[in-house]
Amino acid sequence: MEGLLVLVALAVLAVPVLLIVALVSLSGVKVRVADLERQLDAMRRASAVREAASAPPREMPLVAPVPPPMPAAAPPPVVREAPIPTPKPKPGELPEAWRAEQPAPEAPRTPPPRARVAPARPDAITMGLRMVQRWFMTGNVPVKIGILVLFAGVASLLKYASDQGWMRMPIELRLAGIAAASLAALVFAWRKREHNRVFALSLQGGAIGILLLTVFAAFKLYGLLDAGPEFALSVLLVAGAGALAVLQDAKALAVFALLAGFLAPIWLSTGSGNHVALFSYYAVLNLAVAGVAWWKSWRLLNVLGFAFTFGIGALWGVSAYQPEKFATTEPFLLLFFAIYLAIPLLHARRQPEGRRGFVEGCLMFGTPLVAFSMQAGLLEGDRLPLAFNALGLAAIYALLAAWLRRREGYGALTPVYALLAVGFATLAVPLALSARATASVFALEGAGLVWLGLRQQRRWPQLGGMLLQFLAAYAFGVGAAVPVDDAIANPVFMSALLIALAGFAIAWSYRNRSDHDVFATAFYLWGLVWWLGNAVNEVERFVMPTSRADVLLAVIVVTGWLAAEVQRRRPATALAWTTLGALVAAAPIAWVQTQVHGHPFAGHGGWSWLVYAVLGVRSLVCLRASAHAIAARAQFVWLLVWPLAISLLLEWLSHRFALAGGWRVLGLALPWCALAAMSLFRWSWLSAPLGERFDSSRTALQATCFAVLAFGWLLALFSAHGGAPLPWIPLLNPLELAQLAVLVLLARWLVTDDAPDALRRLRPITLSLAGFALVTACVLRTVNHWGGVAWTEALLHTSLAQTSLSVTWSVLGVIGWVLGSRRGQRGLWLAGAVLMGVVLAKLLLVDRGNLGNGLGIASFIAYGLLCTVVGYIAPVPPRHPSNADHAETEPA
Numbered sequence: 001m002e003g004l005l006v007l008v009a010l011a012v013l014a015v016p017v018l019l020i021v022a023l024v025s026l027s028g029v030k031v032r033v034a035d036l037e038r039q040l041d042a043m044r045r046a047s048a049v050r051e052a053a054s055a056p057p058r059e060m061p062l063v064a065p066v067p068p069p070m071p072a073a074a075p076p077p078v079v080r081e082a083p084i085p086t087p088k089p090k091p092g093e094l095p096e097a098w099r100a101e102q103p104a105p106e107a108p109r110t111p112p113p114r115a116r117v118a119p120a121r122p123d124a125i126t127m128g129l130r131m132v133q134r135w136f137m138t139g140n141v142p143v144k145i146g147i148l149v150l151f152a153g154v155a156s157l158l159k160y161a162s163d164q165g166w167m168r169m170p171i172e173l174r175l176a177g178i179a180a181a182s183l184a185a186l187v188f189a190w191r192k193r194e195h196n197r198v199f200a201l202s203l204q205g206g207a208i209g210i211l212l213l214t215v216f217a218a219f220k221l222y223g224l225l226d227a228g229p230e231f232a233l234s235v236l237l238v239a240g241a242g243a244l245a246v247l248q249d250a251k252a253l254a255v256f257a258l259l260a261g262f263l264a265p266i267w268l269s270t271g272s273g274n275h276v277a278l279f280s281y282y283a284v285l286n287l288a289v290a291g292v293a294w295w296k297s298w299r300l301l302n303v304l305g306f307a308f309t310f311g312i313g314a315l316w317g318v319s320a321y322q323p324e325k326f327a328t329t330e331p332f333l334l335l336f337f338a339i340y341l342a343i344p345l346l347h348a349r350r351q352p353e354g355r356r357g358f359v360e361g362c363l364m365f366g367t368p369l370v371a372f373s374m375q376a377g378l379l380e381g382d383r384l385p386l387a388f389n390a391l392g393l394a395a396i397y398a399l400l401a402a403w404l405r406r407r408e409g410y411g412a413l414t415p416v417y418a419l420l421a422v423g424f425a426t427l428a429v430p431l432a433l434s435a436r437a438t439a440s441v442f443a444l445e446g447a448g449l450v451w452l453g454l455r456q457q458r459r460w461p462q463l464g465g466m467l468l469q470f471l472a473a474y475a476f477g478v479g480a481a482v483p484v485d486d487a488i489a490n491p492v493f494m495s496a497l498l499i500a501l502a503g504f505a506i507a508w509s510y511r512n513r514s515d516h517d518v519f520a521t522a523f524y525l526w527g528l529v530w531w532l533g534n535a536v537n538e539v540e541r542f543v544m545p546t547s548r549a550d551v552l553l554a555v556i557v558v559t560g561w562l563a564a565e566v567q568r569r570r571p572a573t574a575l576a577w578t579t580l581g582a583l584v585a586a587a588p589i590a591w592v593q594t595q596v597h598g599h600p601f602a603g604h605g606g607w608s609w610l611v612y613a614v615l616g617v618r619s620l621v622c623l624r625a626s627a628h629a630i631a632a633r634a635q636f637v638w639l640l641v642w643p644l645a646i647s648l649l650l651e652w653l654s655h656r657f658a659l660a661g662g663w664r665v666l667g668l669a670l671p672w673c674a675l676a677a678m679s680l681f682r683w684s685w686l687s688a689p690l691g692e693r694f695d696s697s698r699t700a701l702q703a704t705c706f707a708v709l710a711f712g713w714l715l716a717l718f719s720a721h722g723g724a725p726l727p728w729i730p731l732l733n734p735l736e737l738a739q740l741a742v743l744v745l746l747a748r749w750l751v752t753d754d755a756p757d758a759l760r761r762l763r764p765i766t767l768s769l770a771g772f773a774l775v776t777a778c779v780l781r782t783v784n785h786w787g788g789v790a791w792t793e794a795l796l797h798t799s800l801a802q803t804s805l806s807v808t809w810s811v812l813g814v815i816g817w818v819l820g821s822r823r824g825q826r827g828l829w830l831a832g833a834v835l836m837g838v839v840l841a842k843l844l845l846v847d848r849g850n851l852g853n854g855l856g857i858a859s860f861i862a863y864g865l866l867c868t869v870v871g872y873i874a875p876v877p878p879r880h881p882s883n884a885d886h887a888e889t890e891p892a
Helices: 004-055 096-099 126-139 141-164 171-191 197-220 227-248 251-267 277-294 299-320 321-348 351-356 362-380 383-407 414-432 435-456 459-479 491-511 514-542 543-567 572-595 605-626 628-655 660-680 682-687 693-716 736-751 757-761 763-788 793-797 799-823 826-845 854-873 882-886
Strands: none
Touching: 126 362, 141 414, 171 197, 197 227, 197 251, 197 277, 227 277, 251 277, 251 299, 277 299, 299 321, 299 362, 321 491, 362 383, 362 414, 383 414, 414 435, 414 459, 435 459, 435 491, 459 491, 459 543, 491 514, 514 543, 514 572, 514 793, 514 826, 543 572, 543 605, 572 605, 605 628, 628 660, 660 682, 660 693, 660 736, 682 693, 693 736, 763 793, 763 799, 793 799, 799 826
16 A cells, blocks of 8 residues: 555656656757747848849939931830840949939848737746746756655655665664765755755755654654654754755745645654644744745745645645644634734835735735635634634734834735725624624625725725625525514615615715716616615515505605705706606506506505606706706606596596496597697696796607597597497597597697698698598498497498498588689599599499499489589689689580
């Protein structure tokens, strides 16, 4: 078994050795490739320079003396051939004028410099491999590898030889011989420190490591030393290694010694589980690390000590810790925490003032987090003691922050310790309090942190405050399922209310800064969601189902009013949108109220709509004072909600008193007709409270009203509701009176300038088609009510309905003919003619099958007589006014 362990250890040690060899080889290849690239680049540049130097300079073409002009002749064909290089003429052979015009030879061109491309930042694995590569490739590589292998070999040989009993001499002599050899190597290396520094430092580290192994073996394996001498010797060796490293400024020696010290107990462990001796030994090593940190800024040494100490401690805690060992384990945890709490300060002390804020971030954050996690494991999750531990850590870091704040050069460390103090104080809250109380404290604390961060212009407090808001929401979700008995005065409501108020407070802090509008809006919405969600939760728990919609309407209106009041004093778009949303929400709530208790004003609905009326007007006044653009939209919505609610009330009244369907249609249309009429004739009643600022919305309001009325008007065409208890009279029943009122208002609107231009241009055809459809529907309803024909699709196939339509349409066509002829309106006359043509087509295609009965015959006779009479009294009007006399003599 021991042999197998030795082989495993050697294999583990061989992995880094092989990795180093591979890295060395790879580095050599990279160096050779880089050299070749540089040589190739130099050759290219030299070639470019030579070519530029050997190229002939640009010269002006030699121009012969101009001969006297000759008669123009056809130019010979141009034959393009490859240019033949001509010898460079000598300056002496050129005329004087040509020499002056000859340009100077150009300087050889140099290739433009290549643009430097910023290399991509390597990842963490690549950086780690490069660190290992640099460490093993600088200095004497064989010595470093040899010391590592020798160290593992000596350690394994000591254990194996002891187990096998190969060494017959007393163990005291054997250990003394090893120690003497190590001391001799140490002295030899010290003497060679000036001549061969790398070799000497590597040998010193290996010698000290072997001495540490020897001392620990004499104490733990063979019992030759008591705890006191072993402790003293270990302290002496570790301190000596640290002193040698400091004196020679050798970080590698310190790392060798530290690794040897931390690995010795692991290699020579017998499994006895004596954690006091183990942690005492590690305490000595960590004190040595702290001592080195006093003199040198070796961050690697500090991080290695931290990683080995807490890593081995965590492994031991998981595998061997028992509650009865708390008293002997807790002091070591506190000691290790104190050491690595002080090391960042010692490290910062050795740094220039400008870099003291960039040191030991790993230890500053890792030490409290790891130590507190281990403390939680030792206490087995007991919340109250952990809360006191968190408060203690918060107090320590708060004192450090206050102390460093008064010292020059440590200003960058102060916010880090302050942040840790706030963090552990925050952590103490959920450990000591319930989830709901934790949510409240987190929310308020987060708002305070954001305010403080904005005031100090620091980002980390702001991020911490934002994170606390989400933690507060999580804590609230954990504790919200607890049943409560009282409305409003219960922990759930109060916790959610505090979270909402904290969100509003953060939004208020951010809104004072123009570059943080996004955060202000986001946290305002966060607070608004919690505010409304809290209200809905209370209503669901403590309000009767029949009154929930009424209470919700009041709550939403109050929310919109509060937002409008704040908007009046400190304008913000989100506040104006909140008021608008509250006014819009009344529409779906009115529908819900109708489903619950018949109409919106039943039960407590009357009080809620009274609140809507009063606070709605007040909200509009606030928006008018703030001069926000959404004010017009808010008043627009507020005006449209009322006809909707009143229509639902009138519909309920028609059912309540068993009125016919015509009264129901009239009740639905009446409020919208009233709103449309006021927009046409009494606009000042509707424009208040915004006044002239609301005039721009007049067209949109009227268009919306008439769109609603037009949709209802079209639906009413396909119904034949009566007017009981009144008898049904054509055009004087509630259904058709409502449709006539809509047509009259529409005609009045289309002649004003407020109507859109496209609708005004289509006014004649729109009103004509609408009137024709209404008359047709009136005829069919008359057939239904007076003729006793059911209002179904079969009604259109009866001879009574077809004859009535033929006669009525013919009369309409005749009226169009007559009026068009008398007034000289050719378009109206042609419209009547088109209608008469439609009636003729209907007679030939539809009514032809009814010639066997009196109604069909009557429709044909009536049509013929009307056409004859009209042809006599209403001839076609002229195309142009100048041809009026001639038109009177034309036959119709």
